[in-house]
Amino acid sequence: EGSLEKYYTEATHTESGICYLIKNFSWPYAFPSHSNPGTPGVILEGGELGYALSTAYGAVLDNPNLIVACVVGDGEAETGPTATAWHLNKFVDPRTCGIVLPILHLNGYKISGPTIFGRMSNKELKSLFYGYGYEPYIIEGGEDIYKEALEVFEECFRKIEKIKKIAKAKRALNKFLRLPMIILKTPKGWTGIKELKGEKIEGNYLSHQVVVKNAKSDAEELEALEKWLKSYKFNELFDKNKGFIKEIKSIIPKGDLRMGLNKHAFGKKTYRPLTLPNVEKFCEDAAEPGLNCSSSMRRVGLYLSEVFKMNKSNFRLFSPDETYSNKLDAVFKATMRAFVLPLKKFDKDMARSGGIMEMLSEHSLQGLMQGYVLTGRHGVFASYEAFIQIIASMVDQYAKFLRVAQEFEWRGDIPSLNYILTSSGWRQEHNGFSHQNPGFLGNMLQKPGCAINIYFPPDGNSTLVILKKCLESKNSINVIVAGKTCEPRWLTPALAQKELEKGLMIWDFASDKNPDIVLVAIGDYMTKEALAAIDIIKRETSEIRIRFVNICALSSQGFGIFNKRLTQEEFEEYFTSDKPVIFNFHGYPQILKQILFDYKCYAERYSIHGYIENGSTTTPFDMQIRNNTSRWQLAIEVFNKMRNKIEERKVKKLIKKYQDKIKEHVEYIKRYGVDPEEIELWQWRKF
């Protein structure tokens, strides 16, 4: 009906008798286990990005009765994300979670040659997967493979049952329980054409893609095709009037056991909204803007701690070894980090059934979160801003999935994927250039039509208000960019809420009526610098009428929230239709340019400050200076643009004063290694 994609996403094909999932969408389908017909399972296949395995592990988290049989192709198995995902067995507790039964389907070939795994010896294969922490079973051989497979599957399910029993019985177990995995060896293109024109087809890469292309004109190909298709004896299995024969019908599972009808394959069937604590409880006094400071991440940690308490088995935090470093450790009041390898007595905040997934693999965590959310539960992925870029491609593919899923009513609602990007580049002056990278924002914002929101809360209170909105939202990708350092509070929860409705707000306490110039900030550190610039301007002059606009939401459609894009009319209400506008932006300036372009853009009116790759190991304020986003540089630009409002001699003097300050600063930090008190102790004052 209008889109061939529909048929494609519904299609399945069989190879070696195991039902494969459509590539690349990692959407869990149900797979009935013959051994335990009462235990539904989910089967996945990976596609080019190789994250089926981690998604499968995400599906079984907090689903203690679920067994997921996850098929990994030996091509996909060569990818990095899959290669480390095998280690996820160290993070999933068989007492409180389900079991993944990985099946490495080893047909030996990729699109144009042998796979690594296809040429390893059985000894090496067994050794590798034993090392990964599994009990590997190899299924191979010719005629008897069905019998062999049945026996191995039965054995695996028995083993799984046994381990589930041990895990349930011993609450205080401090031992790793080795689970089975299967290496299934079958020839590539099995049961297909054996040979054609002297080339080996079955059991070779040549059986990839379309094998007989010219059967219409080539008698040899036609004969091979006919022989192949007739080998299935379809006429003995199917009758035009009666359909399939009884033997076939009897093995088709009934009801919920049919592939695609398992409730876990539909997030909507298992989706329960989170019970969310009131934000006000965790917000802090901001009646006097800028008077007190907070760490946005400390607030988030406290809030999420409560979310954990109120939502047992329905919420998880995913963090690449960074919960402490990102200052979210208040969550440890409510839950622990999951780890099922033996613990030592001095280990902290770790438990077999912990709700926090910490592994130093962004790829694995992304897969886990996808699996968790696709099966109807809720998650937050907290990362250093710079390193989320590692999974840009995976998030791209997920955004595609969301876009296509919208078109199908039967998919229903699932929770959003929520990211917190913290330890921002602007405060990675100690770790240096490698830790400064806002590139993920551009990656997300360039995708028109995908439901993607990027939030830039200006302070701790706004962070909580936005976080709550994200946790309530559905079918989107939400990214919150907020720092962990102690920074001024600007907004009461009510004002934060008000700003969030439109995604931006004029801050009255820092604005004049009928402004001559508009200063705009996007991002917490940028907001602080812009307000400090206004502080300077107001102390130095009385001639300039200024407006401050704070933007807390950008989407792939423009300013504001997805599907509530700021219109041209609204745009002019905030930014005037003709006054100079100076933006101070958290990310690359290029990103803001592409957004402004869509609002009747006369570029000369705008000036855009942002991260221009002038990173280094230095001081926090020097990071601002290097990238031309500091209060002093913003003030200089305002003085420059307001030459018609101020006496020329005064302008010159002011500009020189702040240019000198910049020069002196460079000398100062070389000498002392820290920023001057003027910067570190700066506080907003009413004007």
Place this chain on the structure above:
Amino acid sequence: EGSLEKYYTEATHTESGICYLIKNFSWPYAFPSHSNPGTPGVILEGGELGYALSTAYGAVLDNPNLIVACVVGDGEAETGPTATAWHLNKFVDPRTCGIVLPILHLNGYKISGPTIFGRMSNKELKSLFYGYGYEPYIIEGGEDIYKEALEVFEECFRKIEKIKKIAKAKRALNKFLRLPMIILKTPKGWTGIKELKGEKIEGNYLSHQVVVKNAKSDAEELEALEKWLKSYKFNELFDKNKGFIKEIKSIIPKGDLRMGLNKHAFGKKTYRPLTLPNVEKFCEDAAEPGLNCSSSMRRVGLYLSEVFKMNKSNFRLFSPDETYSNKLDAVFKATMRAFVLPLKKFDKDMARSGGIMEMLSEHSLQGLMQGYVLTGRHGVFASYEAFIQIIASMVDQYAKFLRVAQEFEWRGDIPSLNYILTSSGWRQEHNGFSHQNPGFLGNMLQKPGCAINIYFPPDGNSTLVILKKCLESKNSINVIVAGKTCEPRWLTPALAQKELEKGLMIWDFASDKNPDIVLVAIGDYMTKEALAAIDIIKRETSEIRIRFVNICALSSQGFGIFNKRLTQEEFEEYFTSDKPVIFNFHGYPQILKQILFDYKCYAERYSIHGYIENGSTTTPFDMQIRNNTSRWQLAIEVFNKMRNKIEERKVKKLIKKYQDKIKEHVEYIKRYGVDPEEIELWQWRKF
């Protein structure tokens, strides 16, 4: 001198007596082997992205006398890229290449908790690395660790020598040679503070980062600090006047054996320019534009085949299992795919010493290419366009390295990283939405100040001219975006060369003087559609004066080549200063908006067509229609914008005609599954 980064990139720190490299830059430093003092080695450490190991393997390719001791932290070892990089031993021939001696340095902890590898049993560790194809040696234990380490290293070097001998002796060897790797177990924070305030420090994650923060004010901390530092007995090893004592001096290596002076650590010392064949030899007749067709990738394959022949051991192609699929297989006339696992007699184009690296891991290939190029040799990475996004983060980090490296004269010149993105999204109609992703372009173009060029050759001849320029270039990242399907040839080599100088050109054969409107195309498929639109416009009307501009180069600075950005004046020469301009762009429209913003932008004048995420499994021309980039939609827009030039009734009729065509097309492809002949057989005609 102005940048703390300088000191940082020069610094090293020691942990367990092994010299670590600065994180994240993957820059190879020399490490002298005590066992074989004549064999210089290179040591690497990975940083958050975990690609030290693949970079090390890249360094030894075609360097048969090099041994690289590569240290991998047990944090980094959890990452996907490292987890699969262990398999690179299957692609590196010990006869023609050097040896990597991986050292998994297992101190057991990450920033805030235990590592996976730190809690695995020795049996599991040995089993895992045996499975990966190594002979693992474990170094552990207390007092005797130095002796033990020395013995293990000596044993490993003996083993390596033995294997080198076997490999050299047996040219036709069809057996995998198992090489050693070391698992070095030492306590985290070894020799540091043992305990503090009841907390275990040494041998625990608490020794990460700064352990005593308050020694100035806290007597207990001061005492611990003093005891720790005095434990090294520095006064016995160092004399203020004479420097270090003889025993210390004697172990500092001399000359080239010093860390950082090994020639392989400087691309400039081993850099030899490529000998490049003349492009004309491989170009095809394009005297009559659009008359004949070629596949850009077939041309590239033929050209690279010659590059391989002329540059033994100085050039490699990196391809994730896609050489055939990307239609580059002409390279197999000159070289093979590297594979050192046993080969079977029906395997094709594979050899132990092949020059083409095919592994289904973009991460591994990126690391290999970095290692190869950083040590002075040349490479091309050919990928499906959609999947290059997988390594966006790695390329980001490399761009940072290039930017910083520019500041240091001693680093000198190294070859550029060259990417070919093919199997473009516009011709992935059969593979579907997941294979349609031009996101990498935006990722690269948002980074101001990094030497990044993106090339969009409009045809096969241009592709060769641009490829040659990339292979000659230094210190940059070059990305060539070109299709593999058979498409019209437009430019002679001379014209292609002319277009490349500025990065764009007015195509006289498709342009009028004094145009009323400008049509611009960026990308091969976009060029074809734009020219087909001009063909329509010219056949339907005689009133519209049109200009066609083709852009073949964008950089992170704007239109044209990096450091040769198109000026405002030049911009107006090509695009006029006031006429409507319609762009047909290969990538996301947002990317072009950010570039246009920087050229005195009055957005109303421009209209931008590009990939707007309307992907699917469909026909090639339907991909254009869905994304509003087809000839019909471009023609409709031109008619619309030229209403003042054409009679209104005629405009309406024309627009209706092409709108109807679009509707009919949707019906047609549903019925026949292919595009109509009108599209498939279209050819440019002179007007």
